Every structure is written in C-alpha cells, then in structure tokens.
Amino acid sequence: MLEEEVPYQAYQYATHTLKPAEQMVMIYSNAISYMQQAVEAINNKNYDMRYRLIDKTAGVIKGLRSSLMHIDAPEDLIDAFLAYYDAIEAQLVKIQCDDDLSACERVIDNLHVIRDTWVKMASQAPSWACQESTDFVLPPDERPDGGFYIVV
Numbered sequence: 001m002l003e004e005e006v007p008y009q010a011y012q013y014a015t016h017t018l019k020p021a022e023q024m025v026m027i028y029s030n031a032i033s034y035m036q037q038a039v040e041a042i043n044n045k046n047y048d049m050r051y052r053l054i055d056k057t058a059g060v061i062k063g064l065r066s067s068l069m070h071i072d073a074p075e076d077l078i079d080a081f082l083a084y085y086d087a088i089e090a091q092l093v094k095i096q097c098d099d100d101l102s103a104c105e106r107v108i109d110n111l112h113v114i115r116d117t118w119v120k121m122a123s124q125a126p127s128w129a130c131q132e133s134t135d136f137v138l139p140p141d142e143r144p145d146g147g148f149y150i151v152v
Helices: 005-017 020-043 047-070 075-098 101-124
Strands: none
Touching (some): 020 101, 047 075
16 A cells, blocks of 8 residues: 555545544644654754655645635635635745744644634534535545545
8 A cells, every 4th residue: 555545545534434523623633743743854854754744734735725615605714714724835835945943833833723623613513513424535646636625
C-alpha cells in the first residue's frame, strides 16, 4: 500500500463511521498534528520533512476549501471560511519560505479554534451534525483537481 493511500482510506472509512461534525474534528486534528510535526522538523533542521508536513496541511486546507462548494450555507459564512482558509494558506507559504516558528504557532492556534468549535458542536449534537454520512469521498485520481471532497 502506498503511503499516500493510508490517509485517504482513513478519511473514506470515517465518512461511513463518524458523524459529520466528528469527521471535521478528525480533519482539523490531523492538520494540527501535521503542523506540530512541522515545528519539530524545523527545530531539527529537517527541511524535507518540514516541506512534506506543510504540504499535507495545505492539502487538508484545500480539501476543506473545496468542500464549501458542496454545502448549503449562507454566503457570508462561506465567504468567512474562504477568507480563513486564504489566511492559513498564506501562512503556510510563509513557513515554507522562511521556517517562521511564530507563523507555525499562529496556524496551530487558528486550527485549534475551529477544531474546538467543531468539538463543541459535536457534543451539543444538533440534528445536522448527528446524521450519518452516506456520501462518498472521491479518490484524487477521479477528481478533476486531484484533491479530496471532504463531506460536511
């Protein structure tokens, strides 16, 4: 099994076993974990590992951004998330260019805010967050843009 297939399989499995809000917690938790590992890679001057981890985080953000096209939400909420994802992506580019640890911490802090919001939403169990997902996440080779559709 290829290394890049493992996360895809985890996400695919999650779409069938976790509630949508729990899926979002998992997605944000993975992005946070990648960023924390990137901090360690920067501290260890392991620039190849830093690059790969930041790239994984960027892939998660790309997937979250693409999922906005598939939800029924107020336009101002979608615009707010798009601006949020733009800011995260800008920080990721900055980190790739100059190994800015403070930028890493800002990204981690920002991801925690949204993740913690999803945790609260999942625990309060609104009806839309408790419905099991029957949607299927298309693998990258079947997507025109090569990314993932994240089910929300």
